[in-house]
Amino acid sequence: MQYFEDIAVGAVARFGHYAVTRDEVIEFARKYDPQPFHLSDEAAAATHFGRLSASGWHSCAMVMAMLVEQLRAVEQAGLGSPGIDELRWLTPVFPGDTLRCETEVLEKRVSRSRPEMGIYKSRLTAFNQHDAAVLTMVSNALIATRPAG
Template identity: 45%
Template structure:
């Protein structure tokens, strides 16, 4: 898919991704390094917690979502460069064997007044499991480059 400059983007556009399967050993490895809590590290210990079984860290889910974004259909000019989040939530846990995919929806597009070569795109990205149940939802603001002046002039002629 082609790179999308800010001029190519409009509210309501949707972009998808491929799929990624979550292996239990990856859940444990991520948790061991970054979020070492029993419900992320050990099946037996996890059974006696709120999660009632092994669950991926929310931060692991966020990292998996980033991978799906980078490999997905949404290709903003300049890369996926975040300028902050307005919302981040995990409505249900990610479990071993879950197959994740994402859908990103453009909510708002605006050219920067102070930097006319770029703008801000508000995007809601929902990560789904194999049953199409949301496991993560975030609304973020991305910095997206404008089409270079030379390319814009060539397209106009």
């Protein structure tokens, strides 16, 4: 199990593999972000995207799927998140792309009000198959401290 004490500032992790499909892009857009350039090749061709692109929120959801898989793999004693400090969509994500993630731990501290948990801040960058950064975010995570004994 990975606890707060096991998190090192400066630690870098590389993980994930997410194949972006056309059907998933359209399905997500229909339900959550029904802008024409996420739904139609013709509408997308008339925009700066040039072709059908995933919603930025869909990109976040794909990143979250990879992140949760990674946290399960390291058996992290995670307790959720109080939020994101920064989120940037840098490059469009298209059907046919394959995404992966890198994280770097920026800082950490024990909670002042709840000493049984720690808080750490990390920067996540998602890349496509061309190693182009498509998304960055700085997030805060809550994690249990190691139990006594």
